Amino acid sequence: xxxxxxxxxxxxxxxxxxxxxxxxxxxxxxxxxxxxxxxxxxxxxxxxxxxxxxxxxxxxxxxxxxxxxxxxxxxxxxxxxxxxxxxxxxxxxxxxxxxxxxxxxxxxxxxxxxxxxxxxxxxxxxxxxxxxxxxxxxxxxxxxxxxxxxxxxxxxxxxxxxxxxxxxxxxxxxxxxxxxxxxxxxxxxxxxxxxxxxxxxxxxxxxxxxxxxxxxxxxxxxxxxxxxxxxxxxxxxxxxxxxxxxxxxxxxxxxxxxxxxxxxxxxxxxxxxxxxxxxxxxxxxxxxxxxxxxxx
Amino acid sequence: xxxxxxxxxxxxxxxxxxxxxxxxxxxxxxxxxxxxxxxxxxxxxxxxxxxxxxxxxxxxxxxxxxxxxxxxxxxxxxxxxxxxxxxxxxxxxxxxxxxxxxxxxxxxxxxxxxxxxxxxxxxxxxxxxxxxxxxxxxxxxxxxxxxxxxxxxxxxxxxx
Ligand code: FES
Ligand code: FES
Numbered sequence: 001x002x003x004x005x006x007x008x009x010x011x012x013x014x015x016x017x018x019x020x021x022x023x024x025x026x027x028x029x030x031x032x033x034x035x036x037x038x039x040x041x042x043x044x045x046x047x048x049x050x051x052x053x054x055x056x057x058x059x060x061x062x063x064x065x066x067x068x069x070x071x072x073x074x075x076x077x078x079x080x081x082x083x084x085x086x087x088x089x090x091x092x093x094x095x096x097x098x099x100x101x102x103x104x105x106x107x108x109x110x111x112x113x114x115x116x117x118x119x120x121x122x123x124x125x126x127x128x129x130x131x132x133x134x135x136x137x138x139x140x141x142x143x144x145x146x147x148x149x150x151x152x153x154x155x156x157x158x159x160x161x162x163x164x165x166x167x168x169x170x171x172x173x174x175x176x177x178x179x180x181x182x183x184x185x186x187x188x189x190x191x192x193x194x195x196x197x198x199x200x201x202x203x204x205x206x207x208x209x210x211x212x213x214x215x216x217x218x219x220x221x222x223x224x225x226x227x228x229x230x231x232x233x234x235x236x237x238x239x240x241x242x243x244x245x246x247x248x249x250x251x252x253x254x255x256x257x258x259x260x261x262x263x264x265x266x267x268x269x270x271x272x273x274x275x276x277x278x279x280x281x282x283x284x285x286x287x288x289x290x291x292x293x294x295x296x
Numbered sequence: 297x298x299x300x301x302x303x304x305x306x307x308x309x310x311x312x313x314x315x316x317x318x319x320x321x322x323x324x325x326x327x328x329x330x331x332x333x334x335x336x337x338x339x340x341x342x343x344x345x346x347x348x349x350x351x352x353x354x355x356x357x358x359x360x361x362x363x364x365x366x367x368x369x370x371x372x373x374x375x376x377x378x379x380x381x382x383x384x385x386x387x388x389x390x391x392x393x394x395x396x397x398x399x400x401x402x403x404x405x406x407x408x409x410x411x412x413x414x415x416x417x418x419x420x421x422x423x424x425x426x427x428x429x430x431x432x433x434x435x436x437x438x439x440x441x442x443x444x445x446x447x448x449x450x451x452x453x454x455x456x
Contacts, residue, residue: 010317041361116355
């Protein structure tokens with residue numbers, strides 16, 4: 001393996017979305033879609049990325065760099081936040097509404113990679129890369145939202161809850177392009193936060209948690225909890241969420257929430273942590289992040 | 297396509313090039329003699345290949361495809377000196393002895409310029425956080441952080 005030289009491929013540089021979709025339907029799984037490149041090119045250099053035939057190569061890279069109109073971050077009160085496929089992490093982090101209303105997302109963007117990779121990589125790409133340790137993906141799953149997928153046959157919206165089908169497997173079909181991520185607006189009592197645990201600051205996560213709670217005073221009306229690096233995909237802890245629905249948050253509740261979180265995750269041993277550690281710490285992290293958002 | 301004709305503006309000089317689809321910007325820079333920009337890891341971890349787009353945004357040349365850099369204005373370490381005068385950030389690195397073997401320095405300097413472009417008055421904490429993504433194997437981080445603070449003060453017109 002060489003990190004100096006990329007394997008051979010042809011590059012496709014469509015000048016419009018229509019052209020991109022046409023090329024995609026023509027090449028399907030033999031074309032990898034290139035947005036920021038900070039994951040894809042690394043995987044290709046390491047020959048870790050497989051095409052539709054399971055070969056460690058792609059014949060074609062389809063770049064979105066010159067497709068106009070995909071690099072937006074927009075907000076309105078009914079639709080919420082709309083993030084285009086080419087909007088970089090830095091762009092999202094700089095948006096005033098993200099700073100104001102989406103603290104969990106903001107935190108996740110801030111710890112995703114380094115300044116340089118945030119200037120290059122995209123939020124939608126982080127979701128599409130489908131890594132079980134995805135930073136923004138975890139915050140997005142905790143917040144809830146929809147992804148717009150477009151193909152030559154038309155467009156459809158997929159709930160982020162239904163997007164991950166298995167390890168590195170998503171609901172996107174090979175002829176579809178993820179064009180936009182939509183995150184609904186917050187309501188009055190919404191609080192959110194994200195916490196990533198790493199060995200050193202810009203490392204990949206050992207374990208990550210994101211929460212979004214709908215609070216009314218000290219009572220939690222409903223909760224969404226997502227975790228990364230604890231299962232083959234980023235996951236929601238739906239059983240644990242139920243314990244929080246409609247209850248006043250007390251120390252006692254948090255103890256049972258912690259216990260439930262630890263039993264709901266299915267981590268493995270790998271280079272960054274052991275399963276046992278992750279299981280133990282999952283509960284503690286969920287408890288602490290809820291304490292934190294309730295205080296703020 | 298297997299190759300693409302592109303125009304690159306490197307340190308304000310225009311280059312018309314034919315590049316391979318799978319060539320990185322780093323490979324192209326180095327092949328035309330712009331060897332100030334270093335190859336460290338090739339995988340986006342060390343920051344040795346950091347260059348600036350439009351004079352301010354830091355990117356990694358090792359993860360940028362040259363074919364997609366058509367029309368870009370790139371600043372590298374080799375474009376900083378003007379009429380024999382070093383850029384204040386370069387001077388600050390020398391003044392504060394923030395260079396040991398020097399391999400990380402081009403990336404560190406370019407990154408520092410982008411940090412100060414975005415926030416001319418960063419605190420030490422902010423500097424440490426922002427420098428994440430640039431590694432120094434000689435581990436002279438103390439001096440590097442010191443140099444960035446010195447550059448910040450010089451560029452504001454005050455020296456400590
Ligand atoms: S060589 Fe580009 S980040 Fe290390
Ligand atoms: S001075 Fe040697 S790597 Fe930084």
